[in-house]
Amino acid sequence: MKNRLLFAILLCLPVFASSAETKVSERVLGNGLKVLVKEDHRSPVVVSQVWYKVGSSYEPGGITGISHMLEHMMFKGTDKHPPGEFSRIIAENGGDENAFTGQDYTAYFQTMEKSRLEVSFELEADRMRNLNLLDEELKKELQVVTEERRMRTDDKPRAKMQEYFMAMAHTNSPYKNPVIGWPADIASYTVEDLQAWYQRWYAPNNATLVVVGDVEPKAVFKLAEKYFAPLKPSEIKPLKPRTEVEQIGVRRMTIKLPAKLPYIIMGYKVPSLKTAEQEWEAYALEVLAGVLDGGNSARLASELVRGKQIAVSAGAGYDLTSRLSDLFVLEATPAQGKTVEDLESALMEEVTKLQNELISKEELQRIKAQVLASDVYERDSMFYQAMQLGMTETVGLGWQKVDEYVDKVNQVTAEQVREVARKYLIKDRLNIAYLEPQPINENKVSPTTQGEHDAR
């Protein structure tokens, strides 16, 4: 009976009906640990994530990247579980695990068959307060992180360009520093640095535990109580604001690196949902990003890649959920015979259009349809659902923002999109970087041992 009714509603409004079904249960333990549980009974699996309010935007100069380094060291053992044990136990229980660090968060996760949730809680609770930071382990792991930096950034021209670009665009905002840290800082971490960072931020009252899966909230709260409640809270001193100063004119830079194709990045200083004077501005910027790059029918693909054929690829990006104000980014690779200057004018033209003309009804409808659909698709993944809750909570927006998202995007009007374009996508807020490719040495192939390659 109830199902039939639901089905009837689904036919006209599939997405609203289903989004009403999702519920998050919240409980804060006595020591300040916030626990969020979302039920998803589609398969006998559970995702557990511990989110700490610390990331590269918390770091002072000289120790940039230390949040990421500490993330690596979190696998190096406690008194109860020597180095390597954590991962061995999770693996033996059929778990997938890892961790990730961003500008505003450090998070650890396990995905397990639902009956193993306790295994994850026991280990995470232990390393929240009892990590052993040893000099010999740090020495090795420092090498690993240095290799990680080489792989992710140093040997990738566009990643390296991105790093320089962020450093130029931000004057005093900590977003100027790469998450992985500057090379000289990475080379100089000491055990004392890491110990101090761990003491300062790793505490139940600076963390959120997110559980999504085939579980009952009450049982999860009970289990969380058992393992996490005994942990002592810390006094967490508030972060200094480090609010970015106003930009007062366009900034440009040229990056010369061995590469094959030129490339341009343009970034306007814009507020996030957290920093916007009025919330709708952030949602309007989100829609604006969709107008430019929300699929193959969006303007950049349709106008620049196909229409004018000036770019082989072009994109736009905006992160609604950053803790501090960041950039609205446009980026593109020129087509054969075109230059980054051509792209700059073409991208500027798109921006001007957004400032002068209202976006069409069809575009707005398309974006809203996509947002509604993604809201369903995203629920195919427990991991993603947990990510959204953890991230919004950790940057200080509150997880309720996840549930509001579809409605808020739906309320955005064409006039509001034009208004944010006029207010924020202006030259005084603009930063531009050009990649100027340098020759890559001719590849020399040489058989180094056992003679020439004629085997077959």
Next chain:
Amino acid sequence: MRASLISLVFLLFSQTVWSAAKIEHWQTAQGSRVYYVQTEGLPMADIQVAFDAGSARDGAQLGIAALTSALLDTGAGDWNADEIAQRFESVGAVVGSGISDDMAWVSLRTLTDQKLFDKALETLQAILTRPAFNEADFQREKSRTLAALKQREESPAQIARIAFYKAIYGDHPYAHPSDGIIETVSGFNADDLREFYRKYYVAANAIVVIVGDLNRKQAEQTAERLVADLPAGQKPEPLPEVTMPLKATQRHTDFPSSQTHVLAGMPGTYRKDDDYFDLFVGNHILGGAVLVSRLFNEIREKRGLAYSASSSFMPMFRKGPFVMSLQTRNDQTQEALEVLNKTLQEFIEKGPTETELTAAQKNITGGFAMRFDTNKELVNYVAMIGFYELPLDYLDTFQQKVEQVTAASIRDAFKRRIDPQLLQTVTVGGNQAKSEK
């Protein structure tokens, strides 16, 4: 005691019940094989149509399969690229296409609300059965591909991958990069693509995979509708067998990077291989498992030589690659290579310990549910089962087959299949003598 017994029984019970992702299978009137799994809870469906039309079918026209696939949604039936994109995106549908060595596919993720679904399906049907291959679209996509091929040369990882495939496959159709090479792609014309499409995008060479909130009847209609306008055609001849290299080789390519990328391996296993589970579980111990494998321990945990160090088997229709890989600071390359080779050698000679085997089996079977706990993953598993014509109970028997593997059977399989005397090693990076540190 009693409680733990009960929970154990419950655990086994619940897994057995759940693991049966029931795959239903039939053929369309035109002779395309259909694979369907009904999932409930979300009003959405994932659809894939796959053809034996991957880059292994390129012949001398390296890259033709990839470019043909890229052209499909740039014009079809009465619609141009903008209209096709608008039709999908206005209903929130996401369309994709791509190729591997073996396979070309078009995928659709859509809501199942009738009106939205119908519009998405009608558009999908057009790009599958009536692609236009217009000259203007062709020229544009070709030059985009050429730019991507050029950009590939910025990446030591991609240069290494290309050199590795060449080293292990020689003249086999698996040897070249799927996107082709500049020399061949620049010579294509639109008729070449039309011809490739006519030959391979036919009903007899297609499978349709449907996973989602559709009942059997809806799934039947969907499949029928999608491929009804394809000519029946015929399946291409099976790909030739892979010949093993005759001896070990090692080749280096200079590149101005701070790390050297190392790949070492040889042709490994194929989809219907009797040794598959021995090799799969064995490799899990050697270098497949995340954060706990032997290679990870030796290269990263003990010596800090690399961020990632792993090995994998990629089973294909014929022997896909067995590859061990790492990236390390240029001057550490020799040391890393020695550890890599020694770790492999030891594993082949002695096989895994009982403790390692038990841990690996527990990891794989304990995490079995997570391999396809999303429709997205499930549709890929079902497509793999359908495309390679594996038994429909492949997922149901998977855990059992993992548990049947023994230390002795792993050792035996590796001894027969992975001969270090045939190892192909590729390095791409900067000067190995000079330390930059």
